[in-house]
Amino acid sequence: MIRQGVLIRGTNEGITVYLHEECEFVVILSELRDKFTNAHDFFRGASISINSGERSITPEEKMALIDLCQDYELSGVEFVTRPEVQNVSQKDPWITEGETLILKKTLRSGQRVTYKGNIIIIGDVNPGAQVIAVGDVAVMGNLRGVVHAGAQGNTDAEVFALALQPTQLRIAHCIARSPDGFSVKKKRRMEPEKASIKEGIIVIEGIED
Amino acid sequence: MNIIKKLSFKENSSKNVAKERLQFILIHDRIKLSPRELAEMKKDIISVVSKYVDVDENELEMSLQRTESNMALQANIPIRSRRN
Amino acid sequence: MNGKVIVITSGKGGVGKTTATANIGTALAMDGNKVVLIDADIGLRNLDVVMGLENRIVYDIVDVVEEACRLEQALIKDKRTKNLHLLPAAQTRDKNAVNPAQMRNLANELRKEFDYVLVDCPAGIEQGFKNAIAGADDAVIITTPEVSAVRDADRIIGLLEVEGLKEPRVVVNRIRMEMVRRGDMMDLEDMIEILAIGLLGVVPEDEDIVVSTNRGEPVVLDPESRAGMAFHNIAQRIQGKDVPLLNLEKEKLMDRVKRIIGLS
Known part of the structure; x- marks a missing residue:
């Protein structure tokens, strides 16, 4: 016993x-x-x-x-x-069992999550919040804050969100920012999107169901 | 009604209320006198001064003047008439 | 170069410090000065949003003092006005992430490169305030014609004196002339008499400010705006020029008619 x-x-x-x-x-x-x-x-x-x-x-x-x-x-x-699980290749499917941080909350301005693996957020990421992952980032909600995937230089890292409207989106050493100017984006329905690096720049594309 | 109020009660306008309250608050902030002590001081000043002259109690105004190196308490006491 | 470091402060929150910093800084840059704005409100940064630069931030003031990056890397160039830069605050840290000595070093470093270093001070009189004023040569106090704001301004004047900032000047923000005329708002004379310090300027309440903040564009960029003009004048006075106070009495014809017939 x-x-x-x-x-x-x-x-x-x-x-x-x-x-x-x-x-x-x-x-x-x-x-x-x-x-x-x-x-x-x-x-x-x-x-x-x-x-x-x-x-x-x-x-x-x-x-x-x-x-x-x-x-x-x-x-x-x-x-x-187990430590060895953390050494799986970054090329593996992005939700890698065992090195993923799952957070079920809304990240508000001033809050910051960093993790050496992947991050899944079940909730929104508000403007002023930061999500920084060595691996991929997935947000099951509205991503409006700053997100950095592949924070240690992994250019294969990806960012996924049900609504992708980040203030700034970084993957490895690439930075993309939201368009300037006053715009209140109100999407009628969530359109899941994915950001990744293609030929050296960050590309955002929709995800087919 | 509104028009009449505006024409006749200039002295009680909210601006003057604000100014007066502010002056009292600042006296308190600057020389650390509580509103009660301040009221007592005001009463004492009036009682001393009214030994000699007839003053309008309600019209007494106190303020703090800040100069470069120090502060001065100013009391403005309207006199009704000289006592005989 | 030996630029001037000016802290914009108020004590009370919500009187328009950040808006004033953005606008005075932009106006100074429009006059041809090299200007940097420091957001010293660590943990509650806002200057970036008012300037519309929030999507450009990579490094911030805490990264600079912790030497996680070089100072030049953290400076963000303004997107509209030449010679204008922003050093953003950190959002995910607190006021203790920077100390007064670090702030003083930073200010001294920046004054070598810039004509004016404007520091947007956090509300309150605690550590954040002490940090923000640490490197300053001059102070500008923002207040509004309200008892609470003037009282806090008075407190700040006293605290600045202790820190050796002997001659702060005041900007009276959000004055509403129609209320002053009705006797329902303290006028400039009242406030200057009470605070007994120099007046740097007066800014009328202006809906354009809300619109420009929504857009992330300082209102001084709008040549039609009354508040914008007031901030331009303030910038001129900071440069040592003698500019008369904005004529706030100018009123719309309808308001004038209404006032004469006693409706307002």
Whole structure:
């Protein structure tokens, strides 16, 4: 019987939750729920990183953890898994399991998310907010702030958004900015678009269903 | 009604209210006197001065004058008449 | 070159500091000066938006003081006016990201290259204010004809004195002559008497300001605007020229008729 399925540490980077590699997932989930319950105020609004160490977690388990964090009003969850997973080629399909930060919130002016992998935001990115990823960025919402994909120079990185209207869009060392002038764009319906580098410049194209 | 109000009550215009309030607030801010102490001081000044002259209590005006190096408290006390 | 560093401050928020900085800076550049605007409102930057330059920002003031980039890299050229540059604030940091010594260095670095360095100060009297005034030679205080704004301006004058900025000048913003005439707004004389400092200019309330801020174009670019003219005059006085105050009494014919027959 393992007594501690989860271990919570505060570091300079924030709060990290370590998952025991052999403990059963249901035990981990209930221990984490207890910890969240006991220190609800502490965790509310916090962004944590979940380190699963040598343990492999299934997509269902991941969703369960995300749901739990949402129930307790955390603002973000980051998953850190086995180190070798982080070294997958940047050419792989862009939502790479294990090195993707999933954030379910609206990023407001002054907020900034950086991550060494890919970032998925389920919500809007408002003007004045920044999203910076070493890999790709996907926004399931309106992207109006500043976004930088391939922040360490990966020119294959891409930016995807349900509505792509960034103040400024950077991929690797390329910068594209929104057109000057006063324009209130009101799109009647969301038109998913994708930005990538083609022949040295940033190109934005629609995505067929 | 509106027109009459405007013609007759120039002295009570909101501008004058603003100016007066501001002068009091600034006295307080600059010399750290609370509004109550200020009111007491005003009362004391009036009681001293009215020993000698008949003053119009409601017309007393106080303000702070800032010069380069210091501040001066100015009290403007309209006199009704000289006491005999 | 030994340019002048001028901080634009107010104490109270919302009186038009940022608009004034953008417009005075643009007017100075239109007069042929080399001008740089520093947004010192770290964490709540806005000068970029008023200037319509928000989509050009790559580096900001915090990157410069932390030496993440060179100063020249962070300076954004204005898109309309020659010789005008912006050093944007950081949006994702807080006021403590820059300290007064760094600000002083920055100001001294910039005065070598520019005729005028205008610093847009954050509202309040805390760290952000102390940083913003650190390198300044002169201060311009923006206020409006309201009790709260004048009171805060008075507080700021006192604090500036302590920091050695002995002769700040005031800009009275958003004055509404029709209200002054009705006796429902303090006039210039009232305010100057109370604050006892020099008047740098007076700017009428002007709907053009809202429109120009929407567009991200300083109102001084609009030759028809009354507020724009007022800011041009202020820029002239900063350059040491003697320009009479804008005649705010000029009123529309209809207003005049209304006033004479007692309707307004």
